[in-house]
Amino acid sequence: MDYIVNTHRLQMEPSGSDVVLRILDENAGDRIEPLDIGPNAHRQIGTHLSIPAKYYTKMREENPDLLSTNVNSWFERSDSQRMLRVLDGRARAFLSNRYLRMDHLQIAEAVLPIISEIKDARFESCQITEDRMYIKVVNPRLQQEVVPGDIVQAGLIISNSEVGLGSVNIQPLIYRLVCSNGMVVNDAVTRRNHIGRINSAEENFQLYSAETLAADDHAFLLKVQDTVRAAVDEANFSRVVGMMQEAANAKMNTANVPEVVRLASRDFGITDEEHPGVLQHLIEGKDLTLYGLANAVTRYSQDVESYDRATDLESIGYNILSMPAKRWNSINQMAA
Known part of the structure; x- marks a missing residue:
């Protein structure tokens, strides 16, 4: 209610x-x-x-x-x-009182029929938390190799909050088969903020759920459907894989690996409690490159109890992967 x-x-x-x-x-x-x-x-x-x-x-x-x-x-x-x-x-x-109610059911009803059109689409992960709904889907027919034996597949993540903690988001997702990591691509997103007309207490005390399906939201839901169709885009997927390949050649300063991880963690919003886990997965992965660090973050996301925070870390992994070379070099120099 x-x-x-x-x-x-x-x-x-x-x-x-x-x-x-x-x-x-x-x-x-x-x-x-x-x-x-x-x-x-x-x-x-x-x-x-x-x-x-x-x-x-x-x-x-x-x-x-x-x-x-x-x-x-x-x-x-x-x-x-x-x-x-x-x-x-x-x-x-x-x-x-201007909050536009865009409920999880509305979004699911709009996107699930479109997802069903993607042949062999796989629901990799779905969750409704206290704050958000997530749908993570992978298209196994669209895949590439980053380095020999390391295959990634294209996908998308759809998220929504019913309680004022974020807009409707549709973003590309990169799924790594080696360790079942997901990486959320932050620089391509369709977003709709929850802002609508002013509701007055003089008009109504209780707002009925039928009003949620207002006609002026119909155009946005159609846009959501179009974006889902286009989200698993081959050109964009190839672009991100190219970034991964470049990151695989961006070596880490091995003189002080823990300090590199600490500095990168500080810059990208990984907490002091989390960065030791990232360091552990980096060492276990035996890949001391920018690509290895990004993968260590997304791998660590699987250890986090909160699904919301795990998804945040999947986005942070991409932010690290896509950092400018100048910033990566600076982190390595500071860790020396």
Whole structure:
């Protein structure tokens, strides 16, 4: 269920060791049952009210009464209209009233018939997480060899968020057969941000799911279908394979391999907790090149529990692979 509400009709209350969210009518009664609040909605409430994230979390964990007092005071003062996305009695998103609901089902209904047209297409991985849906598909009929014995296949990844954490994305995917790694190609993407018309609480309290399939989204869904057809493009695939072949010849400074990995990790958003795992896979792969480092990152993605973070690492692997030669040389020089 989705609701458009005025913030001065919202009230946070302590409940046990946590808090709940109430939606009040003009007589201060509950319009619906009090809602549990998911982690994403908590983050969005804090952001909307300009409460620093660390302080918000500290209040929630240590003093829910204080959090409720803070939030309710700013709710009353902000007097804005927001969209609440609710599932199973829990607020999972707290969004702008212009948020355009593009749900996973809509995207799946648009893309799955097109994917079925790709002969021998293989669903390599699919997942719905708290934040996103992912569909990863490989076309085994389109493949090339990077170096002898190292074959990659073309594919695509389709992703969507229903809770305000990203637009609809369609991106090429490179699948490496040697170790079942996926690499998301970041520089070719069809994107649709979730921004639509302003919804008013005076118009409706509850937004019905049928409205999600608005006519003005039809053109975009057709574009999504066209992009899926074109995503596994032979010319683009060959271009990326060419980059891989160049990276396979970009040698690493072996005087201090751990420092090369640390510097590259820092530059590309790999955390201090993650980079030792990348280093391990680099050493095990015995390929001390830029290509080997990119593959170590995508291989490490398989060790990560979070599917969202694993997909991020597949994108980071491509970012490393495609870094300019000047930047790669600089990393090697700094590690010396």
